[in-house]
Amino acid sequence: MTKIPTVSEMEELLLRDSTTDDFMPGMPDKHIPEKQMTAADVKHDVSVLARLLIRAYVGWPVHSEIIKRKVLKNLVDIYNNAHDMTAMEFFEQLKPVLSYIPDNHISLRFNKQRVGTHQTRKAVNVGRNIAGDKQIATQVKNDIAIIGFTRMLRNDDFANTILEFAKNTLPKSTALIIDLRGNGGGNSFYSDLFAEHLCGTWIDSMKEVYVRATPEAKKLQHAAQPNAGWKDVPESEELTLWKTGKNYTANPEKAYMKPIYILTDDQTGSSAEMFLLRMIHHPCVHVVGDNSAGMEEYGNMANSFLPHSQITVAVGMNYRKLLQEDFELNGYTPDIKCPDGTDALTVAMTEIKKSKTLQSQTPER
Incomplete structure (x- = not known):
């Protein structure tokens, strides 16, 4: 045998x-x-x-x-x-x-x-991001502030658009729609700050973050992100706890306390999901569309190529334990799942209109 x-x-x-x-x-x-x-x-x-x-x-x-x-x-x-x-x-x-x-x-x-891995579920079409071919765009419809990101970036144009939107558009709005459809991620620096502004405080997107500290992992980490916070973790053969989440509660005194609708689809991944996982702790948030990509448990990628074939291998440097189980398999399930061919933005606008109608019909006490 x-x-x-x-x-x-x-x-x-x-x-x-x-x-x-x-x-x-x-x-x-x-x-x-x-x-x-x-x-x-x-x-x-x-x-x-x-x-x-x-x-x-x-x-x-x-x-x-x-x-x-x-x-x-x-x-x-x-x-x-x-x-x-x-x-x-x-x-x-x-x-x-x-x-x-x-x-x-x-x-x-x-x-x-x-x-990479096999696709684990069938995606549905819930419409295109309002930003179209741009990386960020804003608009206002019926006093509803709308901002769309197709990438999460760390540059002046991206930051200035968010700052102007937060300063001049949000205060006049009656509701907010954040369009993350088609957003595969990028750099979370400014989107994290935007989530902090909307929630009135820093919200953690995970329970724990682990890193590896083997000689091999450290070589890739140093090449990919030499100044990252985990660079000083002592060498070890064990998976090492690097960071623990502490806060999952928005501050209503400083937060944007009006209806917030976040649009997602199967392409909403990585740092876009990190933003989403912060925002779901806001009491006024509703998620509309399709399940997100499920790209948040393993991140901070490092590339290395094989010496003879030159094939590039991308592996994660961080493992994040999330509040939700099996995130890579399922992504984040929206509060309102849209059927195939339904535009999530239209659904969100309709929901906001319904809410306004109900409020106007509710007698004052």
Whole structure:
């Protein structure tokens, strides 16, 4: 009877052909699909990829033995059957490797293709962001302030638009709509501050944040974000608690205490979800549209490319324990789920109109 290797045995096999020195942080100058790789090149690249996953990726200690076994079995099969091939053929062999990992950020990228986990649910069309092809846009309809973000950015134009909107538009409004449809994230700096302004205080989006502090993880962290707050975490083989959430309650005395409707779809992810997970603690918030992408448990991505094929590997440096379970599988479920083909903005406007009508019909006491 053939002995089935354990997870530890497969890890040991795959790690033996690489070291931390083989990591190549960043992205290659170009991809060459027709580049020829020897069997030894294939084995080396598989080993480097395995080291990135097993030793640097923050999610590896979190995932179940079943998931690890599926990933490792794929890598071991490629490793044991290595032969001369092109870089593109190697990429095709690697495509299934990450499909088992419930992490919507982790990816392999090569020749304008990106592969990661399998899509876990069917998306519906709930309309396009009001910003269209722009990254941020504002408008006012019937005294309702509307702001749309298609990216979360950290630049002057983005900041100035939010500041002007908060200072001059919000005070005159009777309600607020925040459009996050199609927003795959970016940099959360100014969107976090906007959430703080709307909630009247800082709201945490998670329960706990963990980092890895292995030599491999630290090498990627230093290259990707050399000044990040976790840079001084002591080296360790254990998953390390870095930060704990403290506040999930808005301050009504300073907050924007009027109806707030947030529009989401299956593309609302990463730092856009971080903004959403802060805002849901505001007592006046309603979420409309489709489930968000589910890209918030693993984040602060670092890139490294494989030495021979030049395939880029993106792995998370932070693991966030959220208040909601199975977030990567489900995303955030809106309060009002829109059927396919229904515009979430129209639904939100209708809900606000209904609310105003009810208020006007309620006799004063």
